[in-house]
Amino acid sequence: MAIHTLAVLVENSPGVLARVASLFSRRGYNIDSLAVGPTENPKVSRMTIVLNLEGHALDQVNAQLFKLVNVIGISEMKPAESLQRELLLVKVANTPKSVELSKKFGAKFIEANGVLEVEAVGERAEIEKFLTELKAVGIKELVQSGVVAMEKGATTLADRTLTTMGTANQSNQDNSTADYQN
Amino acid sequence: MSEKITGAQSLVKALEQTGVDVMFGIPGGAILPAYDPIFDSKIRHILVRHEQGAGHAATGYAQVTGKVGVCIATSGPGATNLVTPLADAQMDSVPIVAITGQVPGPAIGTDAFQEADIRGVTMPITKHNYLITNPDEIPNAIAEAFYIARTGRPGPVLVDIAKDALQMKTEFKYPSNLNLAGYNPVVNPDLKMVQQAAQLICESKKPVLYIGGGIIKANASAELMQLAELINAPVVTTLMARGAFPDSHRLHLGMPGMHGTVAAVTALQKADLLITLGARFDDRVTGKLSSFATKAKVIHADIDPAEIGKNRHADVPLIGDLKNILKALIPTVKSELAKNKPDLTSWWQEVDSWRNRFPLGFDEPADGSLSPQYVIKRIGEISGPDAIFAAGVGQHQMWASQFINYEKPRTWLNSGGLGTMGYAVPAAMGAKVGAPNQTVWAIDGDGCFQMTNQELVTCALNNIPIKVAVINNESLGMVRQWQTLFYNQRYSNTDLHSKRVPDFKLLAEAMGCVGMRCESKADVDKTIEAAMAINDRPVVVDFNVHRDAMVWPMVAAGTSNDEITVARSMAPVWDSQEL
Ligand SMILES: Cc1ncc(C[n+]2csc(CCOP(=O)(O)OP(=O)(O)O)c2C)c(N)n1
Numbered sequence: 001m002a003i004h005t006l007a008v009l010v011e012n013s014p015g016v017l018a019r020v021a022s023l024f025s026r027r028g029y030n031i032d033s034l035a036v037g038p039t040e041n042p043k044v045s046r047m048t049i050v051l052n053l054e055g056h057a058l059d060q061v062n063a064q065l066f067k068l069v070n071v072i073g074i075s076e077m078k079p080a081e082s083l084q085r086e087l088l089l090v091k092v093a094n095t096p097k098s099v100e101l102s103k104k105f106g107a108k109f110i111e112a113n114g115v116l117e118v119e120a121v122g123e124r125a126e127i128e129k130f131l132t133e134l135k136a137v138g139i140k141e142l143v144q145s146g147v148v149a150m151e152k153g154a155t156t157l158a159d160r161t162l163t164t165m166g167t168a169n170q171s172n173q174d175n176s177t178a179d180y181q182n
Numbered sequence: 183m184s185e186k187i188t189g190a191q192s193l194v195k196a197l198e199q200t201g202v203d204v205m206f207g208i209p210g211g212a213i214l215p216a217y218d219p220i221f222d223s224k225i226r227h228i229l230v231r232h233e234q235g236a237g238h239a240a241t242g243y244a245q246v247t248g249k250v251g252v253c254i255a256t257s258g259p260g261a262t263n264l265v266t267p268l269a270d271a272q273m274d275s276v277p278i279v280a281i282t283g284q285v286p287g288p289a290i291g292t293d294a295f296q297e298a299d300i301r302g303v304t305m306p307i308t309k310h311n312y313l314i315t316n317p318d319e320i321p322n323a324i325a326e327a328f329y330i331a332r333t334g335r336p337g338p339v340l341v342d343i344a345k346d347a348l349q350m351k352t353e354f355k356y357p358s359n360l361n362l363a364g365y366n367p368v369v370n371p372d373l374k375m376v377q378q379a380a381q382l383i384c385e386s387k388k389p390v391l392y393i394g395g396g397i398i399k400a401n402a403s404a405e406l407m408q409l410a411e412l413i414n415a416p417v418v419t420t421l422m423a424r425g426a427f428p429d430s431h432r433l434h435l436g437m438p439g440m441h442g443t444v445a446a447v448t449a450l451q452k453a454d455l456l457i458t459l460g461a462r463f464d465d466r467v468t469g470k471l472s473s474f475a476t477k478a479k480v481i482h483a484d485i486d487p488a489e490i491g492k493n494r495h496a497d498v499p500l501i502g503d504l505k506n507i508l509k510a511l512i513p514t515v516k517s518e519l520a521k522n523k524p525d526l527t528s529w530w531q532e533v534d535s536w537r538n539r540f541p542l543g544f545d546e547p548a549d550g551s552l553s554p555q556y557v558i559k560r561i562g563e564i565s566g567p568d569a570i571f572a573a574g575v576g577q578h579q580m581w582a583s584q585f586i587n588y589e590k591p592r593t594w595l596n597s598g599g600l601g602t603m604g605y606a607v608p609a610a611m612g613a614k615v616g617a618p619n620q621t622v623w624a625i626d627g628d629g630c631f632q633m634t635n636q637e638l639v640t641c642a643l644n645n646i647p648i649k650v651a652v653i654n655n656e657s658l659g660m661v662r663q664w665q666t667l668f669y670n671q672r673y674s675n676t677d678l679h680s681k682r683v684p685d686f687k688l689l690a691e692a693m694g695c696v697g698m699r700c701e702s703k704a705d706v707d708k709t710i711e712a713a714m715a716i717n718d719r720p721v722v723v724d725f726n727v728h729r730d731a732m733v734w735p736m737v738a739a740g741t742s743n744d745e746i747t748v749a750r751s752m753a754p755v756w757d758s759q760e761l
Pocket residue numbers: 574575576577578579601602603604626627628629630631653655657658659660661
C-alpha cells in the first residue's frame with residue numbers, strides 16, 4: 001500500500017465530480033480524501049486526490065483518469081516537492097490538556113459553551129498526530145477538509161497542462177470540420 | 183442574423199451537417215419535438231421495435247462501414263433500453279452516438295414522468311456523455327459527440343437533450359472548430375519506441391503477432407499483412423479481430439483463447455515475443471494471467487494508453503493509431519532485418535507440428551442428427567468471402583468464429599467484450615443497412631434469437647433482407663456445456679424446448695419473413711442455397727441440430743492456457759521436450 005497525492009485539473013462542467021468518483025469506484029481504487037474547488041481560471045476546477053494504492057500501478061490510475069474527456073491534466077504531488085495542507089475543525093472537551101495540546105500544535109482555538117473549538121492547518125502527518133493526542137482528551141465532533149496540494153516553485157500545473165487550452169487538439173491532430181464528418 | 187429555428191430543427195440540421203445518413207430509433211414524449219423535423223429530413227430513420235435493437239443496429243452499421251452509427255430514443259424507458267447496446271459498444275470500442283430525449287429542464291430532478299438520469303446511468307458505459315438543457319449548445323454537442331465517438335479509441339457517446347431545449351428557439355451555429363481541452367488522442371507513435379520494437383522483433387526467435395480488433399478499427403489490415411510477411415511470424419487473431427488477417431494465409435494460426443486453436447494458444451504460450459497490435463490481454467485470451475506466455479517479452483501497440491500495462495507489463499509500449507504505428511514500424515524493421523535476420527525455421531517446425539496434429543474439427547453426432555458445426559461451415563462456404571456474419575453469444579458464436587473462414591476485415595461482427603445475447607439480429611440489420619449489396623447472415627442461437635427477433639419485423643417492413651440461421655439445439659447450449667463439464671450434468675434451467683415452442687418457421691412468417699426448416703445433413707446445402715436465392719425479404723432458417731455438441735478446444739475459465747483440452751478429457755499429448 002502506498003499513498004499518492006494527485007492534483008487533477010478538470011473542466012468546470014456539470015457531472016465531472018461524478019465521473020471521477022464513478023471511475024474510482026468501478027475500478028476499485030481507494031480514495032483517502034478528495035478535495036475540489038475553483039482555480040484562477042473560472043473554466044477549470046482542481047481536485048486533490050489522495051489515494052491508497054494496492055496493486056494498481058499509479059500509471060494505470062493516471063491513464064484511466066486521463067481518459068475522461070473532462071480531465072485536462074494530472075500531476076503527482078510528491079511530498080518533498082509540494083505544499084500539502086489539510087484543515088481540521090474539531091470540538092473537544094475544554095480542559096487544560098486540550099488547550100495545552102492546541103498550543104503545542106499551533107492550532108487556533110475558541111472556548112465556547114463548555115467546549116473547545118479547535119482549528120488546525122497542517123500537513124497530513126501533523127494533523128494525524130494532533131488528532132491521536134486529542135483523542136485521549138475526548139473528541140466530540142471532527143471534520144477534515146482532505147488534503148489540498150500545490151507544487152513548490154514558479155511553474156504551475158496549468159502551465160504544464162493547459163498550454164493547448166483553447167486550441168485543443170491542434171498539436172496532435174487536426175479536428176477541423178472534416179474530422180467529425182460521419 | 184440568421185433565422186431562429188427550434189432546438190429540434192437545430193439537432194436535425196447538425197446531424198445532417200455531420201453527414202449522418204441513417205439512424206435507428208423509436209419516438210416518445212420527450213424526444214417527440216425532434217421527430218417532427220426528422221419527418222422532413224433526408225436522413226433515413228428506421229423505426230425499430232425495441233430500443234435495444236436500435237442500439238445494436240447502430241453498432242452493426244458502424245462495424246461494417248467504419249462510420250459512426252446513430253440511435254435515438256425517448257427519455258426514461260426508451261433511454262434505459264439503450265443501456266445494453268451502449269455497454270456493448272463500450273466494451274468492443276464501437277463508435278456510436280445515442281440521442282435521447284430528457285424531461286424538460288425545470289422538471290429534471292423531480293422524478294417527473296419518464297424521467298431517468300441516463301447521463302448518470304451511462305457514465306461508466308460510455309466514452310463520454312452530455313446532458314443538454316440549452317438549445318444553443320446542441321450543434322456543438324453533436325459535433326463533439328461524433329468527434330469523440332470516432333477518434334482515439336472509438337466508443338459510444340450519449341447526448342441527452344431536455345425536451346424544452348428541443349422546443350425553444352435558437353440560432354443554428356455549427357462549430358468550425360472544437361474546443362476539447364482534455365481530449366487529445368495520441369495518434370503518432372514515439373519513434374524511439376518504434377526503434378526498440380524493431381530491435382526486439384529482429385532478435386526474436388519465437389515471435390507471434392497477437393492481433394486484436396484495433397487493427398480493424400484502424401483499417402490497418404494491409405499494413406499488418408506487410409509486417410507479417412516481412413517478418414514471417416505466426417499470426418493469431420482474437421475474437422474481435424477475425425477477418426483482420428485472411429484465414430487462408432499460411433502464417434495464420436486462427437483464434438487464440440478459451441476456444442482457440444491449439445496452435446494459436448500454444449504459440450502464444452511458448453513465444454519469446456508477443457507483437458501485440460490492438461489487443462488487450464483479455465482474460466478470455468490469456469487464461470490464468472500469471473501463467474500466460476511466461477517466457478515472452480511484450481510489444482504492446484494500442485491507441486489507448488490505459489491498455490498499456492493494465493493486465494500485462496509491456497516491454498515496449500507503442501501508443502498511437504495502429505496504421506501510423508505500422509507505417510513507422512515496417513521500414514524500421516526492414517532496415518534492422520538487413521543487419522540481422524533471425525532464423526525462424528525451428529519455431530515454424532514447432533508451430534506447424536501443433537497445427538498439423540491439432541486442427542480444428544468436430545465429430546458428427548452418432549445418432550445421425552445434424553451437426554451444428556457442419557451447418558455453420560457450409561453457410562460460410564456457400565456464402566463466400568464477401569458475406570458478412572453477425573453472431574449471437576454462445577456455442578454457435580464460437581463455431582461461427584472457428585468454422586467460417588474470414589478473408590476480409592468487417593465481415594465478422596459479434597459481441598466479444600460484453601457477450602450480449604440478442605446482438606445478432608439487430609446487428610445484422612444495421613450491417614445490411616450499411617452494406618446493402620453484401621449478403622448478411624445472422625448466425626444465432628435459439629436462446630439469443632428469442633431476445634431480439636422482433637427486429638425482423640423492422641427488416642421486413644424496411645426492405646432489409648437479412649438471413650438468419652437459428653442454430654436450434656433447444657437449449658442454452660453454452661451454459662449447458664458448462665453444466666455438462668462442471669456441474670455433473672445437472673441441467674438447471676437450460677432446456678428451452680424450442681423444437682416445440684416457438685415454431686421458428688411460423689414465427690418468421692408471422693413477421694413477414696420467409697421461414698424454412700432443415701433437419702438433415704442432406705438438406706443443408708439445398709436449404710442454404712434456397713435462402714441465398716431470396717433477396718426481397720428476410721429469411722429465417724431453423725436448423726434443428728444435435729443438442730449435445732460441444733465447443734472444443736477449451737481452456738476452462740481461470741485455468742492456465744497450458745491446460746487446453748482438444749476434446750472432452752483429452753488434453754493434447756505433448757512430446758516431453760515440448761513441456
Ligand atoms: C443477455 C445475456 N444473458 C445471459 C447470458 C449468459 N449466456 C451466455 S451463452 C448463453 C446461452 C446461449 O444460448 P443459445 O442462444 O441457444 O446459444 P447456444 O449456446 O445454444 O449456441 C447464455 C444464457 C448472456 N451471455 N447474455
